[in-house]
Amino acid sequence: MKRLVIVSNRVPVPKEGLRPGGLAVVLKDLLARQGGMWFGWNGTCHPDAAHLPPEHQQAEGVEYATIGLTPAEHRNYYTGFSNSTLWPLMHSLPEHIHFERRELETYWSVNQRFCENLLPLLRPDDIIWIHDYHLLPLPALLRRNGVRQPIGFFLHTPFPAPDMLATAPDGGTFLRDLLKADLLGFQTADDTANFIFAATRTAGAVPDGEDTLVFEGRTVRVGTFPVEIDPQAFARTAAAAADSQDLKRLSGSLAGRKLIFGVDRMDPTKGLDHRLAGYERMLETYPERERQVTFLQIAAESRTEVASYKALRRKLEHQIGKLNAHRGQADWTPLRFLTRGSPRPTVAGYMRLADIGYITPLRDGMNLVAKEFIAAQDPENPGVLILSRLAGAAKQLDAALLVNPLDHDGMADALEQALAMSAPEKRERWQACWNAIANRTALGWGLSFLKLLESTARK
Ligand code: G6P
Numbered sequence: 409m410k411r412l413v414i415v416s417n418r419v420p421v422p423k424e425g426l427r428p429g430g431l432a433v434v435l436k437d438l439l440a441r442q443g444g445m446w447f448g449w450n451g452t453c454h455p456d457a458a459h460l461p462p463e464h465q466q467a468e469g470v471e472y473a474t475i476g477l478t479p480a481e482h483r484n485y486y487t488g489f490s491n492s493t494l495w496p497l498m499h500s501l502p503e504h505i506h507f508e509r510r511e512l513e514t515y516w517s518v519n520q521r522f523c524e525n526l527l528p529l530l531r532p533d534d535i536i537w538i539h540d541y542h543l544l545p546l547p548a549l550l551r552r553n554g555v556r557q558p559i560g561f562f563l564h565t566p567f568p569a570p571d572m573l574a575t576a577p578d579g580g581t582f583l584r585d586l587l588k589a590d591l592l593g594f595q596t597a598d599d600t601a602n603f604i605f606a607a608t609r610t611a612g613a614v615p616d617g618e619d620t621l622v623f624e625g626r627t628v629r630v631g632t633f634p635v636e637i638d639p640q641a642f643a644r645t646a647a648a649a650a651d652s653q654d655l656k657r658l659s660g661s662l663a664g665r666k667l668i669f670g671v672d673r674m675d676p677t678k679g680l681d682h683r684l685a686g687y688e689r690m691l692e693t694y695p696e697r698e699r700q701v702t703f704l705q706i707a708a709e710s711r712t713e714v715a716s717y718k719a720l721r722r723k724l725e726h727q728i729g730k731l732n733a734h735r736g737q738a739d740w741t742p743l744r745f746l747t748r749g750s751p752r753p754t755v756a757g758y759m760r761l762a763d764i765g766y767i768t769p770l771r772d773g774m775n776l777v778a779k780e781f782i783a784a785q786d787p788e789n790p791g792v793l794i795l796s797r798l799a800g801a802a803k804q805l806d807a808a809l810l811v812n813p814l815d816h817d818g819m820a821d822a823l824e825q826a827l828a829m830s831a832p833e834k835r836e837r838w839q840a841c842w843n844a845i846a847n848r849t850a851l852g853w854g855l856s857f858l859k860l861l862e863s864t865a866r867k
Pocket of ligand 1: 418432540564710711
């Protein structure tokens with residue numbers, strides 16, 4: 409078997425444990441099975457980082473080779489261009505885009521540094537798989553430095569529509585750089601179509617069949633690979649957590665009220681402010697629901713130096729205070745909002761206990777939480793999933809109650825519909841969602857990408 413080299417911005421080096429965020433969870437399992445190396449940023453910041461060689465670590469059959477960032481790189485490449493420009497751009501949220509040319513320059517130079525540090529570690533029979541929007545220039549940089557090994561690239565975020573892409577400084581260059589990979593993977597068929605459209609219209613790629621482009625004399629495959637979870641394992645974790653002390657405490661504190669549950673990173677794409685507004689609208693429109701429900705939202709802090717994340721935090725703090733002050737009663741707090749992350753098994757248990765999973769991102773590449781919510785349910789007595797129709801997962805979980813994440817009345821009605829739903833309808837909807845994910849795994853997702861990458865690169 410060829411050695412797999414995964415390259416991503418953040419590497420969950422073993423000592424740190426896993427952070428919330430889909431990418432890390434999925435890839436660790438894949439590398440543990442296939443064996444190989446994970447290369448990227450170790451999460452640290454140091455003034456001398458640019459002059460230090462990669463650090464190596466070995467754990468559970470996986471080699472980790474990581475570099476640090478300097479404070480300026482962290483500011484301009486990570487907080488700046490990656491998360492203040494590209495992230496909102498990929499999610500089609502122009503009002504959150506902040507662009508500085510100097511940040512773009514650092515973005516290029518950090519990609520260059522990734523390339524320089526990776527090159528000496530590569531072996532001739534490696535297969536290289538690059539992940540996400542932080543590393544758009546990397547396929548081209550590697551090729552320019554003589555790398556002939558297969559290169560795959562997977563984008564975990566949505567790929568925006570052409571007009572949105574036009575707001576990307578140097579969008580054409582990014583497209584041409586990506587087209588130096590052998591296989592480009594996207595979460596949904598819409599993302600793939602958006603990419604093909606942009607690549608053919610603005611980068612000069614020529615279509616050669618449905619999923620193939622020819623660019624500068626080379627064949628590039630393009631494909632849709634929705635990221636999956638391990639549903640059976642997650643179901644077992646959730647069922648086991650049901651007996652834990654944490655769950656008993658939460659369940660006791662609900663005093664028989666229905667639990668509405670959401671869990672996300674605190675990120676402007678997640679639609680948290682609108683989600684709270686939808687919940688408040690439900691209490692307003694259906695006042696008989698007062699005291700019958702508790703909404704528990706976990707929103708783990710993330711990318712705290714990005715201006716739009718700071719603004720979101722301030723907005724939410726105001727909104728949470730107002731909602732509980734205006735709607736609460738002496739013995740009832742309508743909303744419990746936690747910014748501290750919880751261990752995965754505990755979250756899985758919360759999901760199983762919940763009557764409603766309330767997951768309404770403004771836009772999301774996939775949203776694995778939605779799939780996890782389905783997997784966590786008790787099949788005899790499942791909860792109802794309310795899901796944004798703008799999450800990639802909605803394409804597969806279309807038996808959930810799909811909502812427009814900006815429509816507060818629509819979300820209020822969906823909450824009411826879920827609260828009033830009969831047990832047979834809940835089971836039917838849950839079963840359809842479960843069927844959509846039950847026979848897929850994160851490993852299967854990774855292996856299908858790698859299989860196509862190898863066969864494309866052989867041609
Ligand atoms: C999303 C991105 C990942 C990223 C994760 C956590 O899932 O697609 O690439 O690693 O968020 O974000 P962070 O900025 O903490 O790495």
